[in-house]
Amino acid sequence: MFTSKQMHLAQVFLKIFFRDRQSIIFNLLFPLIFMGVFVFFGGESEPINLGLVNNSSNTISQEFSELVEEEPLFNVTKGEESELKRQLFLGDQTAIIIIPESFNSIDETAEIKLLLDASQVRQIGSIKEAISKSLLSIERSLRNTQPMFMIKVEDVKSRPQRYVDFLLPGLLAFMLMNLSIAGSGFNIVEYRRRGILKRLFVTPIKPQDFIISIVVSRIVIVLMQLSVVLGLAILLLDIKIVGSLLSLYGMIVIGSFIFLCLGFSFGSIAKTQEAIRPIVTSFTFPQLILSGVFFPINSLPDMIQPIAHILPLSVIATGLRDIANDGVSLLMINLNTLGLFIWIILSFIVATKFFVWKEVAG
Amino acid sequence: MNIIEVKNLLKTYPLPGNKKDSFNAVDGITFNIRLGEVYGILGPNGAGKTTTLEMLEGLKDINGGSALIDGLDVSNNAFKIKEIIGVQLQANxxxxxxxLSELLILFGKLYSNEINTKNLLEKVGLLTKESAKPKELSGGQKQRFSIACALVNNPKVLFLDEPTTGLDPQAKRNLWNLVRELNVGGMTIVLTTHNMEEAESLCDRIAIMDKGKLIAEDTPQGLIDEYASEPIQETLKGNLEDVFLALTDHRLRD
Known part of the structure; x- marks a missing residue:
């Protein structure tokens, strides 16, 4: 299938990669640090820092404020309004509730003020929701009324899914995108700048020999690096891959191929080392945010979602996630597989159109 | 017998900053190179020397005229010609x-040749540097190594683009010796230079280019007889380079 020329060149590219220890280590460091951070800090939700100002001095407000303090969701600091407000500005408090003077009867509706600094708090809506829900249940126990219902959450996927389970496939997709584009795009520009492409061009090597050897060597590199991350995740973080590893690796190979092709196009368009960086960054950075690597695409604004779904990184991250989390097979045709198919063809056409040996080498 | 035949060779580029107009970097030049000779192309920077070589090597498209190497038209036999030429580029x-050894094996593979790296490195005097990396070489060693790379396919024609630019006198003379040895072995050598002494001592024939045109072509002695027949001043002494070599001795410094 491959000529010995292509295989030898692929081996050379692998050799070059493995002699560059620094880049191997740093390529692995980023995803490992990232997963580590989310595992150690992202597991339990932190209690909300809540300032409590009690302007009333009767038994009901006393009892109410004690119940607020007991609530595990809150980390309560009692104090004066001005001091707590200062802490809120500094970010030491997430919110302050102020019990008014008139808070003295369970038969009248009193107004409790909730102070927030919207500029400092992400997900302000859900915090507001959580606080008012807790306060309502405190009210129930004050009034000694039985709640009418409780909600019992049941995961239809019938197995617990943690954030790392969601994160890992996205991170693998992100890693393979970076490794692939670095392998084709950045390398081409670097080899051209140093006259290496020109030197290769005066030998009887054909452009397909060069492209095939880069594609083969890079796919091997991607598979090895991703295997390290995947292996550590399975061993240390107890991550379960529901689907078959064969499907997962198949998807990784397809993803690498797409990004290698796109990388060849970027490397061919960019005339200088200075130009390739912004070109690649403007391609990869939006995808990091929009492609469901760190949070589901469904949590994006409705208007952006259709665009986000068709990005190449989304298609591959979703594919990897379907296999890893839901046990979908690579061969199962769904909308995402169609997207994958379109990107394979599109990226290949773009790469062959832009990569003209004589122009790229010269 | 001519191994290279160049006829009305033309290379045009758009003028920088003015896409509509163009200028001729190589302006319809004609010359023949005989089998087994050392042929020098001389000229100031920007004369079109490198562009001429790059058209012959297949690196640049030919916009007019024709070029034959070993009877093959350069424009439509790119891969066949690459098999029979060796190229040393300015950037190496x-x-x-x-x-070095791994690089030579790689270049050999690109021609589907199994090569004896030791022989090649010995030929260019780099046998002891077998496991050195290119960046650990001195300027002269680098040039000799790039000639070694150009020899992996045992080419009929060897193109050298300013092979001695930037070298110290010892390294320069050492490289001249290497070129002579290869030529004695039967290889046709085409080189560009702006070192007149190099042209005079190495080349069998010289072409002088300026502004894309070939303005003179002859043997070094023929050119001197025609254009500088008046003896300027008889000197029995050498020049400053001889002083330099006498003081720092002739041995190679790398």
């Missing part, structure tokens, strides 16, 4: 994490 950088 390589994959830096590979050593």
């Amino acid at each position: 950088e390589y994959f830096e994490s590979l050593n």
Whole structure:
């Protein structure tokens, strides 16, 4: 299938990669640090820092404020309004509730003020929701009324899914995108700048020999690096891959191929080392945010979602996630597989159109 | 017998900053190179020397005229011609994490040749540097190594683009010796230079280019007889380079 020329060149590219220890280590460091951070800090939700100002001095407000303090969701600091407000500005408090003077009867509706600094708090809506829900249940126990219902959450996927389970496939997709584009795009520009492409061009090597050897060597590199991350995740973080590893690796190979092709196009368009960086960054950075690597695409604004779904990184991250989390097979045709198919063809056409040996080498 | 025949060779580029107009970097030049000779192309910077070589090497498209190497038209036999020529480019950088021996094996593979790296390195005087990386070489060693790379396919014609630019006198003379040895072995050598002494001492025939045109072509002695027949001043002394070599001795410094 491959000529010995292509295989030898692929081996050379692998050799070059493995002699560059620094880049191997740093390529692995980023995803490992990232997963580590989310595992150690992202597991339990932190209690909300809540300032409590009690302007009333009767038994009901006393009892109410004690119940607020007991609530595990809150980390309560009692104090004066001005001091707590200062802490809120500094970010030491997430919110302050102020019990008014008139808070003295369970038969009248009193107004409790909730102070927030919207500029400092992400997900302000859900915090507001959580606080008012807790306060309502405190009210129930004050009034000694039985709640009418409780909600019992049941995961239809019938197995617990943690954030790392969601994160890992996205991170693998992100890693393979970076490794692939670095392998084709950045390398081409670097080899051209140093006259290496020109030197290769005066030998009887054909452009397909060069492209095939880069594609083969890079796919091997991607598979090895991703295997390290995947292996550590399975061993240390107890991550379960529901689907078959064969499907997962198949998807990784397809993803690498797409990004290698796109990388060849970027490397061919960019005339200088200075130009390739912004070109690649403007391609990869939006995808990091929009492609469901760190949070589901469904949590994006409705208007952006259709665009986000068709990005190449989304298609591959979703594919990897379907296999890893839901046990979908690579061969199962769904909308995402169609997207994958379109990107394979599109990226290949773009790469062959832009990569003209004589122009790229010269 | 001519191994290279160039007829009305033309290379045009758009003028920088003015896409509509163009200028001729190589302006319809004609010359023949005989089998087994050392042919020098001389000229100031920007005369079109490198562009001429790059058209013959297949690196640049030919916009007019024709060029034949060993009877093959350069424009439509790119790959066949690459098999029979060896090229040393002005920029000589390589994959830096590979050593000399690995690089030579790689270049051999590109011609589907199994090569004897030791023989090649010995030929260019770099046998002891077998496992060195290119960036550990001195300027002269680098040039000799890039000639070694150009020899992996045992070419009929060897193109050298300013092979001695930037070298110290010792390295320069050492490289001249290498070129002579290769030529004695039967290889046709085409080189560009702006070192007149190099042209005079190495080349069998010389072409002088300026502004894309070939303005003179002859043997070094023929050119001197025609254009500088008046003896300027009889000197029995050498020049400053001889002083330099006498003081620092002739041995190679790398």
